[in-house]
Amino acid sequence: MCTVCGCGAGEVKIEGGAHEHTHVHEDGTVHTHSHGHEHEHAHSHDAAGLTGAHAHPHTHADGTTHVHEHVHQGEHDHDHGHEHSHDHHHHEHAVGGDLDYGTGPARAHVPGMSQARMVQIEQDILSKNNTYAAANRVWFDERGIFALNLVSSPGSGKTTLLCKTIELLKNKVAINVVEGDQQTANDAERIRATGVPALQINTGKGCHLDGHMVGHAMQRLQPKDGSLFLIENVGNLVCPAAFDLGEHHKVAILSVTEGEDKPLKYPDMFAAADVMLLNKVDLLPYLSFDADLAEANARRVNPHLAIFRVSATSGDGLSAWLDWIEAGLEAQRARHGESIDALKARIAELERQLAAR
Amino acid sequence: MHEMSLAEGVLQIVEETARRENARRIKLVVLEIGRLSSVQPDALRFCFDAVTRGSMADGTTLDIVDVPGSGWCLQCMATVPMQELYGACPTCGSHQVQPTGGTEMRVKEIEIE
Numbered sequence: 001m002c003t004v005c006g007c008g009a010g011e012v013k014i015e016g017g018a019h020e021h022t023h024v025h026e027d028g029t030v031h032t033h034s035h036g037h038e039h040e041h042a043h044s045h046d047a048a049g050l051t052g053a054h055a056h057p058h059t060h061a062d063g064t065t066h067v068h069e070h071v072h073q074g075e076h077d078h079d080h081g082h083e084h085s086h087d088h089h090h091h092e093h094a095v096g097g098d099l100d101y102g103t104g105p106a107r108a109h110v111p112g113m114s115q116a117r118m119v120q121i122e123q124d125i126l127s128k129n130n131t132y133a134a135a136n137r138v139w140f141d142e143r144g145i146f147a148l149n150l151v152s153s154p155g156s157g158k159t160t161l162l163c164k165t166i167e168l169l170k171n172k173v174a175i176n177v178v179e180g181d182q183q184t185a186n187d188a189e190r191i192r193a194t195g196v197p198a199l200q201i202n203t204g205k206g207c208h209l210d211g212h213m214v215g216h217a218m219q220r221l222q223p224k225d226g227s228l229f230l231i232e233n234v235g236n237l238v239c240p241a242a243f244d245l246g247e248h249h250k251v252a253i254l255s256v257t258e259g260e261d262k263p264l265k266y267p268d269m270f271a272a273a274d275v276m277l278l279n280k281v282d283l284l285p286y287l288s289f290d291a292d293l294a295e296a297n298a299r300r301v302n303p304h305l306a307i308f309r310v311s312a313t314s315g316d317g318l319s320a321w322l323d324w325i326e327a328g329l330e331a332q333r334a335r336h337g338e339s340i341d342a343l344k345a346r347i348a349e350l351e352r353q354l355a356a357r
Numbered sequence: 358m359h360e361m362s363l364a365e366g367v368l369q370i371v372e373e374t375a376r377r378e379n380a381r382r383i384k385l386v387v388l389e390i391g392r393l394s395s396v397q398p399d400a401l402r403f404c405f406d407a408v409t410r411g412s413m414a415d416g417t418t419l420d421i422v423d424v425p426g427s428g429w430c431l432q433c434m435a436t437v438p439m440q441e442l443y444g445a446c447p448t449c450g451s452h453q454v455q456p457t458g459g460t461e462m463r464v465k466e467i468e469i470e
Binding site for chain 1: 363366367370371374375384385442443452453461462463466467468469470
């Protein structure tokens with residue numbers, strides 16, 4: 001579930017391979033879960049999302065019935081621990097019943113003192129996603145891949161801009177694209193028409209991509225070392241700001257057909273981004289949009305924002321944006337080269353030590 | 358802003374922990390909510406009561422620790438108190454203030470039995 005807006009995490013579909021199963025358990029409970037053919041770890045055990053709880057009724061020998069819940073973790077572990085904590089304190093058996101005050105976790109009872117204890121958690125409400133995102137980032141870095149997360153409101157021209165960028169760069173660098181939308185694979189088809197591999201993720205009830213979805217997408221696409229990985233997020237200026245995908249930079253796109261005050265109305269996104277593309281500048285002569293004011297507003301929420309004025313239609317300003325991408329790619333490759341050199345140096349050193357024995 | 362879903366996120370974290378610890382019941386949940394995190398504590402309390410009904414945390418006391426907002430003003434070169442995210446520096450009026458405290462949104466600890 002999205003902790004920002006409360007949309008569901010269920011119904012996520014990654015193109016080409018997920019199907020659904022309905023299972024009936026011995027106790028008569030039914031649940032449906034979907035799984036893809038290639039997926040290594042996650043099992044979404046109910047339609048409600050990554051972590052779903054469901055209740056099992058149990059009948060004991062003495063005829064008492066109780067219901068307890070257990071949680072299916074949607075990740076690597078598959079913990080089916082059934083907790084049978086019975087409330088012995090309040091069992092009022094007439095004869096022969098145990099009255100045990102020492103069954104709590106403390107295994108002791110002192111009159112007037114409860115079994116309660118404190119457990120430190122210190123966990124951010126978004127920590128689960130951040131763990132997936134960090135793993136994605138390590139994966140990209142190990143391969144010298146440069147990853148960008150493109151965010152904007154719907155209709156700002158993200159896909160058109162992406163197609164144009166791909167057309168201009170595809171002969172220089174390998175590119176993979178992940179497309180996030182609530183429904184349809186239209187955008188991935190538009191990207192594939194440019195000749196580069198693209199994978200559509202339909203978020204269903206969800207309003208943003210998360211680190212887990214992108215992790216699966218990159219495993220599926222298998223991008224080449226030193227390539228460019230572009231993620232077009234769901235058109236939404238609120239929730240995607242809070243969800244790190246493991247990208248190197250968020251790129252916010254604002255078009256001149258929107259308001260100049262959008263960065264002030266949706267500050268979280270412009271604060272989370274490192275780059276802003278002011279798109280559709282070819283339309284400026286026909287609008288009363290004040291581009292300088294829009295830039296000033298964006299810099300007010302994020303003084304470090306790099307801003308490029310571009311038009312995907314006319315091609316204006318695109319060279320500066322492409323130069324920025326190429327510089328990022330170069331930096332990632334250099335880092336990759338350094339880590340390989342470091343490994344080679346380590347091997348050479350170990351071989352020298354071995355020869356000396 | 359979106360307190361119902363935040364409350365559900367909190368419930369998920371505390372129930373996971375309580376199960377791992379073989380607890381029967383959650384008695385107390387302590388949250389740290391920063392002033393700049395755009396969460397309304399009263400709304401969160403209301404939603405938390407609603408989402409915990411029938412769960413291990415039913416009837417739990419919710420303790421919200423209020424963390425004041427602070428930021429580093431690039432003009433004053435000093436830490437200044439902040440009332441709102443992306444707000445102006447109270448000393449010089451500049452908007453070049455980086456939030457340094459008060460954006461937390463964390464589950465700090467729970468009491469279980």
